[in-house]
């Protein structure tokens with residue numbers, strides 16, 4: 001089928017931008033492109049999460065930081081999202097003895113926010129839909145696309161397929177990007193994918209007498225050498241606890257008694273707060289989930305397609321970088337569109353020479369390991385810079 005009809009009375013055909021993936025970065029990106037007046041179509045493999053009873057996906061909540069907020073601000077969404085988040089002014093470190101010590105995130109008054117992933121995604125989809133020149137297509141799974149013509153093939157759940165053409169394809173379809181497959185077929189495309197030995201599991205800490213079970217305005221951390229647990233507050237006064245641990249350690253625990261033994265040894269203060277029965281049960285509810293990091297370059301094929309968000313640079317979650325970096329992609333690309341007057345071929349071809357910030361952002365990579373070192377390489381004006389910082393926790 002052809003893409004969106006032009007509004008009546010318009011004579012010049014506006015460029016069609018297809019955003020593949022209606023997750024966090026795709027839905028924000030749709031707002032950015034729509035705000036500029038492009039005809040935007042979002043294609044998302046899932047059903048509309050605003051109608052779905054169960055939203056499957058990754059972490060329940062995530063930490064939104066300054067650069068993520070800046071990107072939301074640009075499309076008028078900052079205030080709304082911040083008002084639905086819970087400020088976390090410091091990490092709260094829980095020692096084995098139960099002692100709690102705060103380590104502030106910044107100066108007095110500075111904080112990051114705990115936000116509900118599903119709610120943030122829903123709000124961004126609703127915002128994108130407000131633009132008359134943006135259309136959301138759910139139940140559209142990208143199967144293949146052509147870098148020569150920009151023709152995309154989507155599979156629908158009823159078994160049918162749809163073929164759709166766009167001027168620019170923006171691949172925001174996450175760490176296992178289907179858009180990226182075409183890049184892999186091309187010469188001089190660098191790609192690496194690394195699974196870390198750790199998995200993660202989420203557990204819920206319910207409210208006690210209608211109140212948060214721990215101090216709410218902190219990101220709680222239980223650092224324990226090769227593994228750790230963190231807890232972020234939710235608006236319903238629960239905490240989502242995430243246990244990060246090597247898969248081989250997860251696999252050693254096979255019974256409710258072993259779960260209790262493990263928590264008694266490493267996280268004794270959390271047993272009464274999560275509840276012994278819930279712990280025994282919830283530990284086995286879902287298997288631990290894998291974590292992958294992805295690096296690749298370049299991020300575009302001619303002026304036909306560009307990768308953003310996890311599709312371009314998935315990182316491990318310990319530093320709260322992934323979504324914030326993906327949101328920053330939207331604002332950086334928007335600045336480049338401004339700089340080159342929306343001439344897409346100029347944007348892509350001259351970006352490395354003329355836009356140091358773009359090359360910084362797009363050539364940078366973050367390697368992190370639990371309680372290890374944070375390493376960042378940045379390519380600015382043809383020079384490589386290497387930063388290393390030792391970190392014990394988030």
Ligand code: FAD
Pocket residue numbers: 020021022023024025026043044045046058059061062063064140141142143172173174175176177178179200242308309310311315317319320321322323324325326
């Ligand atoms: P995704 O969120 O993966 O969205 C991709 C979308 O594309 C999905 O909706 C998917 O259904 C759709 N899709 C996939 N394939 C297709 C296809 N073939 N056709 C059409 N649609 C498709 N980041 C932070 O900044 N702060 C945090 O605190 C934080 N915590 C995290 C905790 C955990 C446990 C994990 C796993 C990650 C965390 N992250 C965090 C990282 C963050 O979740 C990701 O960086 C972010 O979700 C990336 O957004 P995205 O839109 O690029 O990809």
